[in-house]
Amino acid sequence: MVLAAIPAMLPLLHGKLTSGHDSLFYPPRVVTFEEGLKEGRLLPRWTQEFAGGYGEPYFNFSPPLLYYVTSLFRFAGAGVIDSLNFAVAFLLLLSGFTMYLLAAEIFDRAGGLVAGAAYMYAPYTLTDLYVRAAYAEFSAFATLPLIFWSFYKLAQTRQIRYLIAAACSYALLLLCHNPVSLIFTPFLLLMILLSALRQRSRAVLLSQSAAFVLGLALSAFFWAPSLLEKKYIQIERLLQNALEYQNHFVYFRQLFNSPWGYGISTPGPNDGMSFEIGAFYLAALGVGGLMLLARPLLPNREQRWFVALMLIMAAASIFFMTEASSIAWAYLPPLQYLQFPWRFLVIVAMASSILAAVPSVLTRGRGRFVEWLPVLIIPVIILTSLSKCKPNAVHPYKDDFFKAENIIARKLETSTVLEYRPKWVQNDPPGSAASPLDLTAGSARLEVQQRSQTRYRFQIDARTPSYFRFNVHYFPGWRVEVDGVGRDVEPNNRFGLMEFSVEPGVHDVVARFQNTPIRATAEAVSQLGIVMILILSIYACGEIKARASVLRSED
Template sequence: MNSLRNTSRPRLPIGAMARRLSRVWMWLARRVSAVQFPPALRLTLILLVPACLPLAAPGYFFDAHDAHHSVFFLVEFDQAIRDGVLWPVWGPDHALGFGYPLWLVYAPLAYYVAEAFHLLGLGFTAAVKATWALSFVVGALGMYRLARRWWGDAVGLVAAMAYTYAPYHLVQIYVRAALAEFVALAWFPWVLLAFAELWDAPRLRQTVRAALAFAALLLTHTVSSLIFAPLLIAFLATKWVGDLAAARRRTHDAKREAKLTGDSRPPTSNLQPPTSSLQSLVFGVLLAAIFIVPMLFERRYIVEAQWVHDTYNYRQHFVYPSQFFSPDWGFGYSVKGPGDGMSFQIGLLPFIAALVGIIGSRAQTANCRLQIADQKPPISRLRSPVSSLLSPVPPLFLAAVTVVAIFAMTPASQPIWDALPLVGLIQFPWRLLAITTITLALLAAAGAHWLSLSDSEQPAPVDDRTSPYVYLLALAFVAASLPYTRPELRPIRPQDESAVAIIEFETKHPDMRGMTRWAERMPADADSPLIAQYLAGQPLQRAAIVAGEGVILEQQHTGASGRAHVQAQSGVRLRFYTYFFPGWRVEVNGRPAEIAADPPNGLIGLTLPAGEHEVRLRFGATPLRRAAAIISLSALVGLLVLWLIGARDERSARPPGAGIR
């Protein structure tokens, strides 16, 4: 019944893939080097350095909450990729080695990015560090672009720094080490920017960009998407209401103009329905169907209740009002009551800057409307340069979102949480600080814009790069949060970058051992003979004969497959110390075999007759996962077609000779 020989895990050659990634990297580097960066953008990139500097230091902040997860999730992801799985679902070493369908419920895009760095030659921890750093850059550039679109280059710098150095943003990386959430937060400004540009100029190619941005968020972190979706919908609704109001004003002015000119033609409205935005939302969801559909319909096969009760129950993690402004900083955990070991502050400086943004924008809007009202005839208002000073996003909307988010984090909002069952998946109400991070940054940008205007005597928009206020404010955001960019670093051990880290973590935190529907109880240490093999660095013997007479002559196991050569003197019961789960298939001597869940842990078991058998185990797609992949692939093809049509239309609409220099 003992294994006589166990071969080592094979590693597939990836040299060709790495070379292709290197060529792509060099191409991107050449394109970036050819771009002329505005001074404010260059300063934005320079001021990111203090935030990223700890990532260049030796060691890693392994004492952060999910730091080990950020590395060993990549170890699991890499095993699946090397085993030929293009869309990983199964993490083979979780649950004391029984495995777990991690990426069925955990969106994988952040780990595709980290895996790309790993395939380029970086170690696991270094690849994760590179992903953190890239997310810093992507998020800051997104916020810069978003604020720049509305208020100018230097104001974009303020927004980028307010966002990057927001206390919760730094908590996400250096206290929580929540990689996927951090990457998702980097997508927030890009999604808003894509939909803002689409709303203002509904073109096919912009429809594609917005769909891709939204899909990227959905494929990065589920809870962050759940948190962000109401903000996006409210943003689009606000734009729609604003357009309705503007259309009414245009109609009113047109009627007055008609009376003055004697024109009897009825006024027309150019208001268009938000078709393009709806198309982008739908395409984004369809593109992410490869993850969303199995997550919705196959999550019933795991014990989901273990992730939303006790430690993960939202009732224990509300934020008390004083904590929003407490400067205390710590690396501990969230607990019931106000005695948390981590910070939930929104920051005094972001709050004050946001107040300036609200007050200044209201004063600016009132002043602009007075100036517009003085212009005659009424129709001239539509072309007035003064009207361009009006904020494209009402600051009161951003303020209202901030207030709602803050209220929803306090104990007073518990009845609302209790009434909405889906929000329990958020687990921690303080995750809504992700929303205030972006709204306060935009309000601070609005305040900087107002300060730059008040520093000028010109009635029309001015170049805010001439004002020192925006630069001082940007530097203030950096200086205020510098003490929060000092994580607790410790050396990287070899086992930190291997599956052993998972076993060490789960033996230390037994409540983190995942279960499937077929498991009668949470696995105990005594249930898994694999623990000793992991800790001793031995080849894993996942297959074992648990009944009957026989011997396993040879076995080997990879990220999503396994093989056992069995010689049975009589009928035997063969067990793989792997959770039974939809997608696992077994072949015996090249023919499909029936498998079942062996109690009490719900492990894969099958019966073999006497004789010699080659048993092969492979994790594959279910019909549902296959259908979801087809939906996503079809959506991708549809977006490609829209992009090509849009490019053709834009070329045909371009005047002759345009673009020729």
């Protein structure tokens, strides 16, 4: 699997930032997330460097898993660009391994290798890597097969260790990417329901439901505030103008013939990027369907059930990509936040890659040499995809370009339509934030005693009643205290900046960003989920020891 991944990841190992639709957004995120971790915040919800140094709650709404991975490489000594590239390369390799794990479990090891390679080289995988540079979305790819594997094993064995794996893998998805989580969750619920119906077992339904709920609990610290506090940002910008979902339905023929390109998605059938499923992947879907119909070719009930599930997922995803589903999009508002119906290609890529393993059942039990014949298709998969395994160009920027002070001075943005701006911001200030606190009226002398992303301390010597503008965008959680007494700082200016006043005299002023009740409750739920995982782990260890003891006694 490692050898198969090398051609796809080589452009990520040259120490340069590859071009792509979103590639310039990621280094600033990597830098600010790392700064937050260094300050002791496990989830740096507020990033002061963004919005020209006036700050925005970026990581309160953008899933953090990719940036945890980049931070591991940063703390190991890698540069900003290298850490991003290494993280993406690692996740590419991990996606191949998790797909191998799933397909090998359902079919066999040879089929698992084919499926793993197919997943890494699926057209949409390479689109996310080298056309869109949508690394956050791509980070979810590795979790999808892992979720299905762990929930499948849980249904088969009902062992606690697989309940833990299922809960953790689903939690990881929720920490990867919001749109992919929204797309995938209904299919996971369908799998849970069908597993229980197929086995006619309440125990299967209860165990898988428990894993699902526990996964929600583990990740609640992120998704609950993200969902419940989105009313405080300008999230509606995702539904406006060029980003409206109606502009991005895929024409059915584009799924079969769509030229590869590095442009963008546009209204009509002449997009600058490809939405092809891919000939090999269409063949995999077709072969899977034929073998499902021909029972003698695929007699195993478990395999037939799983093939049917993948075909249902692929068919539903194709439906939701095309204009035929426009009524569903109109009446399901959460779908509209996906922006691009073609995001459902991630499900088609996963399902078709799994089905690429189906033909391996025809060679099983026919001798070691014949059993491994299916892997000969792997070089064909790679060779036919090589032309897509590269970016259109590389950016000239080095790590210094993305230093925290440069992010502020250059007003480097991390989203296309500034949807993470607090709702109180009507206009951006004309320049970057030069100082954290400005005197707007009165006479006073001030000293900055402490300054970090989420905490400031000032000493103010006011000779007259004085008014100050705190050059930070207001957002729930910010609190300003003058001599230990909280002040109302909700902005009354079009820039959304906090303001307060002091009386004559010397004052100690502290401004800090803290949890809201929603965030505190969500974090408590996640902590409870972690406690449950620890308790279940103790039981799982006992379960494993008991099984080992039984095996030894049988020997």
